[in-house]
Every structure is written in structure tokens, then in C-alpha cells.
Amino acid sequence: MSITLTPDQQEWINARIASGEFASVEQAVRQLIDERIAELSIEEDDLAWAKPLVDEALAQVERGEVLTREEHQSRIKALLASFKD
Incomplete structure (x- = not known):
């Protein structure tokens, strides 16, 4: 799969890689998607x-x-x- 990021997105991710929050662009994207999936699962929980x-x-x-x-x-x-x- 190939994903194209906007310049703002790329800059944001690069800054977090530089700070050590993520090891790579791939790790950042995977983690952010996982976090969003978890958020949606919580929002969809009917309790x-x-x-x-x-x-x-x-x-x-x-x-x-x-x-x-x-x-x-x-x-x-x-x-x-x-x-x-």
C-alpha cells in the first residue's frame, strides 16, 4: 500500500520522529491508525x-x-x- 502524506502531515511526523516519539514514518502511521481504531471502538460501545x-x-x-x-x-x-x- 502506498500512502501520500501532505507536507504538514509529513512535517508533523518528522518532528515526532526527531523527538523520539516514533522510530519511523511507518511506525507513526501504524500507531496513529491503531489509536484511532481504539477510539472508534470505545465510541461505538453501547455499554x-x-x-x-x-x-x-x-x-x-x-x-x-x-x-x-x-x-x-x-x-x-x-x-x-x-x-x-
Whole structure:
């Protein structure tokens, strides 16, 4: 495959190669494409996997299985204090 970069793109990549961010133009292009693919995968995620977790959390709230902010902070302080001993 042959890809032609614009002068601005080439300058940008060359600057990053010079700084050591990339070893070559090929590595830069591959990494940038991989990063974009990962971004799109995240954007396309409908979060269906999270629904059972949210449903369980809501059920816990309905059952009163919650901590106040103050209770949580108190537990965290006690936990941190136990590490100092």
C-alpha cells in the first residue's frame, strides 16, 4: 500500500520522529491508525455490558445497602491508618 502524506502531515511526523516519539514514518502511521481504531471502538460501545452492573447497584440502593459519604470517608481513614502501624 502506498500512502501520500501532505507536507504538514509529513512535517508533523518528522518532528515526532526527531523527538523520539516514533522510530519511523511507518511506525507513526501504524500507531496513529491503531489509536484511532481504539477510539472508534470505545465510541461505538453501547455499554450494554454495564446494564447488569447498574441494575445491581440500583437494587442495592433500594435495599438500603449504601454508605453515606461520611461513612465512606471514615472507613478510608481507618484503612489508611492501619497501613501506618
